[in-house]
Amino acid sequence: xxxxxxxxxxxxxxxxxxxxxxxxxxxxxxxxxxxxxxxxxxxxxxxxxxxxxxxxxxxxxxxxxxxxxxxxxxxxxxxxxxxxxxxxxxxxxxxxxxxxxxxxxxxxxxxxxxxxxxxxxxxxxxxxxxxxxxxxxxxxxxxxxxxxxxxxxxxxxxxxxxxxxxxxxxxxxxxxxxxxxxxxxxxxxxxxxxxxxxxxxxxxxxxxxxxxxxxxxxxxxxxxxxxxxxxxxxxxxxxxxxxxxxxxxxxxxxxxxxxxxxxxxxxxxxxxxxxxxxxxxxxxxxxxxxxxxxxxxxxxxxxxxxxxxxxxxxxxxxxxxxxxxxxxxxxxxxxxxxxxxxxxxxxxxxxxxxxxxxxxxxxxxxxxxxxxxxxxxxxxxxxxxx
Numbered sequence: 203x204x205x206x207x208x209x210x211x212x213x214x215x216x217x218x219x220x221x222x223x224x225x226x227x228x229x230x231x232x233x234x235x236x237x238x239x240x241x242x243x244x245x246x247x248x249x250x251x252x253x254x255x256x257x258x259x260x261x262x263x264x265x266x267x268x269x270x271x272x273x274x275x276x277x278x279x280x281x282x283x284x285x286x287x288x289x290x291x292x293x294x295x296x297x298x299x300x301x302x303x304x305x306x307x308x309x310x311x312x313x314x315x316x317x318x319x320x321x322x323x324x325x326x327x328x329x330x331x332x333x334x335x336x337x338x339x340x341x342x343x344x345x346x347x348x349x350x351x352x353x354x355x356x357x358x359x360x361x362x363x364x365x366x367x368x369x370x371x372x373x374x375x376x377x378x379x380x381x382x383x384x385x386x387x388x389x390x391x392x393x394x395x396x397x398x399x400x401x402x403x404x405x406x407x408x409x410x411x412x413x414x415x416x417x418x419x420x421x422x423x424x425x426x427x428x429x430x431x432x433x434x435x436x437x438x439x440x441x442x443x444x445x446x447x448x449x450x451x452x453x454x455x456x457x458x459x460x461x462x463x464x465x466x467x468x469x470x471x472x473x474x475x476x477x478x479x480x481x482x483x484x485x486x487x488x489x490x491x492x493x494x495x496x497x498x499x500x501x502x503x504x505x506x507x508x509x510x511x512x513x514x515x516x517x518x519x520x521x522x523x524x525x526x527x528x529x530x531x532x533x534x535x536x537x538x539x540x541x542x543x544x545x546x547x548x549x550x551x552x553x554x555x556x557x558x559x560x561x562x563x564x565x566x567x568x569x570x571x572x573x574x575x576x577x578x579x580x581x582x583x584x585x586x587x588x
Contacts, residue, residue, distance in 0.1 A: 212236040215273030219246035221543040222279035227251040229489040247543045263287040270296040299449040299496040312378040321445040323466040328380040345382040350375040384460045390476035391439035394491045403436045404504045422564040451492035483510035508560040511567035517552040523582040531577035538574040
């Protein structure tokens with residue numbers, strides 16, 4: 203039977219059906235918007251809420267065509283979509299935001315870094331590393347950070363090599379290398395931009411990564427930094443998104459070094475883990491803001507309504523299988539909001555949810571989310587082998 207897109211028209215199609223799509227769809231429902239997702243997993247987090255689900259790989263050209271044809275506007279919750287196929291669909295008249303050329307720039311970390319440098323963003327010294335040989339790394343200079351050009355996220359695709367004898371820990375993939383900055387803190391700024399050019403940023407977030415995986419562990423909002431540093435961080439983030447001519451919500455990751463200088467690290471062209479705290483702590487959540495931006499609606503108020511903290515809930519090490527999550531003890535901690543993502547299986551390091559708490563003192567909020575997280579229990583009902 204041929205596929206009739208007119209039978210299944212929706213407002214917003216999303217490439218990806220993970221937790222970002224799930225929370226975007228929750229916001230879409232409040233705005234009266236219908237949604238469709240493209241994801242190969244029939245049990246993906248967003249499948250429980252989307253009006254339609256196309257089960258196909260993120261880079262499946264036919265699946266992308268079906269999604270674009272059934273959707274008034276197409277967006278994504280993951281950068282793994284085929285930017286070439288999406289670009290061809292855009293040429294055919296389908297509205298895809300952020301635009302495929304923006305996705306293509308961001309998907310390749312070397313291309314992204316070159317773009318940022320060419321538009322005046324302060325970035326660490328970097329170089330292409332098509333063949334990650336010891337000789338090429340020695341020529342660049344240790345210590346260094348090696349990043350896979352494609353596919354890295356949540357700390358994956360990154361190797362920190364402090365000296366030549368750590369060469370065995372390198373990534374075996376086309377990469378870029380960058381100078382290892384003496385980092386005093388990691389920050390993130392969420393920036394929303396409409397196609398018409400209206401732009402708004404949220405107060406800067408302070409990110410505390412996991413020292414082993416480099417993935418986000420906890421954060422505080424707003425960041426405990428000076429008003430001047432917050433203004434400068436937001437100005438750099440806004441400058442980068444304006445240069446991209448991006449549409450939607452973007453997370454701009456930054457470092458502040460031990461001399462107090464800001465460096466732009468990476469951009470994500472979608473809602474981001476660093477913005478989950480905005481559901482409770484900002485006047486407009488990042489998910490609603492993303493929808494407003496891509497639909498070219500007036501942007502919402504991005505101000506902080508309360509200081510807050512967030513903690514990621516990850517799958518414990520060595521635990522795999524069908525899972526039941528016991529929240530009974532964690533719910534005893536006052537003022538903590540728990541968001542589970544509806545994932546049926548747990549794996550080591552897999553994002554299963556997050557916790558948020560509001561408090562006039564964000565350090566008190568941080569203590570509560572950590573305390574509640576430690577009380578959550580994972581109960582595996584059927585083990586699966588790796």
